[in-house]
Amino acid sequence: MQTKGFESISLFGAAWLMLALCTAPLVAQETGTNKRILILFTHESHLPAQIMVEEAMRSTLQSGSTESLDIYSEYLDAVRTPLADYEKNLVEQLQRKYGGKKFDLIFCVNPPALKFALKNRSTLFPNVPLVFLVLDQRNLDGLDLGSNVTGVWGEGNYRSNLDLALTLQPGTKRVVVISGVGEWDNYWRSRVKEEFRPLAETIEFTYLTGLSIPEQKDALKTLPPHTIVFFVSSTQDNAGSNYGNVEVLRQISPTSSAPIYGTTDAHLGFGIVGGRLISFDAFGVGGAQVGLRVLAGERPDSIAPHGIASVPMFDWRELKRWGISEDRLPPGSVVKFKQPSFWAEYRGRIIIAISLLALESFVIALLLIERRRRQRAKEALDQLNAQLEGRITARTAALDAKTRELETFAYSVAHDLKAPLRGIDGYSRLLLEDHSEQLNEEGRSFLTTIQNSTEEMGQLIEDLLDYSRVERRELKPDRIELKSIVQKVVEQEKRDPTDRKIDFVVNVNGGTVMADVNGLTQALKNYLDNAIKFTRNVEHARIEVGAEEKTNGCVLWVRDNGIGFDMKYHDRIFNIFQRLNRSEDYSGTGVGLAIVRKAMERMGGRAWAESDPGKGATFYLEIPK
Amino acid sequence: MNDSIGPILIVEDRPIDLDLTKRAFVRRRLLNPILEARDGEEALDYIDRWDAGEPVPVLILLDLRLPKVNGLEVLQRLKLHPKYSAIPIIVLTTSGEDADIHEAYRLGCNSYIVKPVDFDNFMEVASQIEIYWCALNTAPR
Structure with a gap:
């Protein structure tokens, strides 16, 4: 929709009514060093393609000029509302509007604006250079440009466009050309037909003309292989329904079985692969560049009007869709809508x-x-x-x-x-x-x-x-009343036949231990035997058995007033066969104390002794709790 | 004495111990005839002889450490014998081990005596055996 009106401008060979009166020329007074420019647009201000052109022009002018520019735009809307009836009034209005301003350059975009300017320039802008921008050189046919005028036109070369398509689609046997039956559609189809005619011998051309959108869709769905579609313009069908080209492309492209090539970059992005396209951007830039030369002092008459070459432009997504490698595109090709790869983007x-x-x-x-x-x-x-x-x-x-x-x-x-x-x-x-x-x-x-x-x-x-029995005997830990076991052993010792009088003192008050009865009895008995033996030569032998409870066990002792021993032997006397006295003095095998120590160690206890030689000895047993 | 005095069987492999035992009995005026067996097998052979009519001993002195068949086995066989289990058996041995004592009593010995090394004590033991088992005690017939 957005391009329909614009495209139709060059077809607009219809009535141009002259303005009746153009009394006061629009000659601006010198108000400063700024250059003043007026751009006359044919269409209303919101037409997208025209906006593209204006933006390209303005940015090219601003960036290309050393002086500051004052750019004015006028949108004649001369297609929807042909000028014939009010041209005179418009001229008057413009005279009033810009009466005090002197323009350095006038741009006319598309034939209606150009024709209007040419007709009224002597009234509105006498001696002001004029630069035109038209889409087709043929739009200039029949116009008397006069002096101080130059400009550019678009070079819509459909033959080279098709050649490019055929290069990209080798083996193509047929080309389906789509167009409508509107005035504009017919104009361009006739141009296309004219340019394609020489190829008719090698390629089969099918012209689908005036079909409705559903009919076009159906036709494109089942195309034979080696076919390409050439979309010209389809703004009206045979039934008289009007469409926008973009809308048509949007609908027919997704289900098309063949790639669609187009004519302008206005269609790019809506389903055409691309082609050698008329670029509105290039068009605006090209026109503005001519304007810049004029502003810089060149006389328009010395600048020959020239065409703005079409640009090979492509839609990256369509290239992918039809498997066309970018490498095969001609040099200088513009590829748009390139979706950054996931990698590039992230x-x-x-x-x-x-x-x-x-x-x-x-x-x-x-x-x-x-x-x-x-x-x-x-x-x-x-x-x-x-x-x-x-x-x-x-x-x-x-x-x-x-x-x-x-x-x-x-x-x-x-x-x-x-x-x-x-x-x-x-x-x-x-x-x-x-x-x-x-x-x-x-x-x-x-x-x-x-x-x-x-x-x-x-x-x-x-x-x-x-001694060996102590080691071999099985341990039978039992809860033992210390007092009773001590008394029992002491009583046994007392009963041993002896002519000696020994004073036994038992000083054990209660207390129980967990111990092996046999081991403890044996240890105690050996201690007592020992005490009896070594008090043999004492006049009043006294043997005391005592006990004391400690935190982690119970200590039992046997104290005698016998001969005692030198403390340096205190540990050695518990070794087997260790004797401190001669056998004729005190008989013995040196095994008794060794048995005590072994028995105590087996039940996790200790045996040791203290002595003061001559004053007796104390032998201890420690029984763990 | 007279023929009614039953024999005493001494099962002992060591000739010295056998001789000393016999001498001890002689010193104690023990009149019972003495039968000898020098190993466990010989001791068990007596069973056949008793079955054949030879006089059954009134007492058996049994050493534990014997060649061929050891004392504990002889003890067990005799004490399990249907006819001769009633014969009093005194284990007379050098071993004072708890395990031996326990096992001997478990198998049914009537007394367990550790042979003293000292001859006087040995004589005393012989005397006590004679007094208790031959004079005081009434053995089954």
Whole structure:
């Protein structure tokens, strides 16, 4: 719709009524150094194509001039409301409007404005240079331009337009030309037909003329291969309905089975692939450039009117649609509506996103690697643990077996030693009893020595068996009343036949411990045996048993007033076979205290001793709670 | 004494211990005939002889550590025997181990005595056995 009126201007060869009176010339007075320009537009001010032209002109003029420009626009609206009836009034109005202003340049856009200016220039703008812009050189036919006039026209070369289309669509066998039956449609179709005629031998041309939009749609839907469509202008159908070309293109293009080529850049973006198009922008720029030369001092008569070449222009989306590579477009082609690729549009964000993603992936990968590493380490550790456990189990079993073997060995050795010992003792006794008269005193003393030795050895074996028994006996922890167990052991000790008088003092008040009865009894008994033994030579032997409850256990002690020991041996005396006295002074095997320590250690307790030589000793037991 | 005094069976592999035991009994004037078995198998062989009519012992002294069949097995076999389980059996051994004592009593021994090393004590033990088991105690016939 937006271009219909504009395009129709060049067809407008219709009536031009002369203005009757043009009395006062529109000659502006000198009011400053600014150059003043008036642009006479044929159409009303809102026509889009005309707006394109005006914008191109204004921006070209402003940017191309060294002086400041004062640009005026007049929109004659001479197509919808032909000038014939009021041209005179309009001239008068313009005279009044611009009476005080002197213009340096007049532009006339499209034939009606040009014709109006030519007709009234002597009245309105005498001696002011005039630059015209028309779409077709033929619009100038029959016009007397006179002097001080120049301008540009659009070069709508349809043949070269079609040639370009054929280059882009090699193998094309037929061309469907679409046009309407409006005046403008007919004019352009006749131009197109005229230019296409020489190709008719090689290419089949089909002219679809005056079809309604639905009919055009149907016709384009099922075109044979190797066909292209050439859209000229279709503003009116055979039934007399009027359309806008843009509207037509919008409807027929999406379902068209062949690419549509067009004639102006006003149609670009609405469904045409493009072509060598009349560009309104180039048109405006071209006209303005001529104006600039005039403003710069060139005489219009010395500037030959010339055409503004069509521009190869394309719609990027349509090129994609029909698979036409941009590489094949002629040099200088303008490609519009290029949709920035996702990459171009979001490059920054994509880079950031990808970077983040990469970073994240990297971190994830690191974490995964780390996790894998840990898993492997854990597996290895588990395996190692399992191996270790296996080895520990095996070693423990081996150790247990060895221990049992050793125990059996100790047990057997002890027992086996006892049997011959019994023989030695028995027969030496029998010898002494039954045959003593056959022996002399010395012989008898030898036999006594043999008996003492066997007794000593017997004791040693018993002690060793006790010692090994402590280790082998199963622990049976039980709640034990300290007082009763101490009294029981002390009573047993008292009962041992001895000619000595020993003062036993039990100083234990209550208190219970969790301990193995056998172990504790054995330890206590050995301590008491020890105390009894080492108080042998004391006049008033006194043995005290005491106990004290501590936070983490109970301490029991046996204190005597015997010979005591040197504190430097305080720990050594608990070692097996460790003796501090000669056997003739204090007999013993050196096993008793070792048994105590072993028994206490087995139940998680301790055994230690303190002494002041000559003043007695105190032996302690600590039983954990 | 007279023939009605039943024999005592001593199961002992060590000749010294056997000899000392016998001497101890002789010293205590024990009149019961002494039967000997030098290993576990020999001890169990007596069962056939008793079945064949030989006099059944009134007391058996049994060592635990014996060749071929050990003392605990001999003890078990005798104590499970339908005819001879009533014979009093005294385990007389060098072992004072808890495990042995416990097992021997579990299998039904009538007494458990650890052989003393000391001859005097050994004599005392022989004397006590004689007094208790042969004089005081009434054994089943």
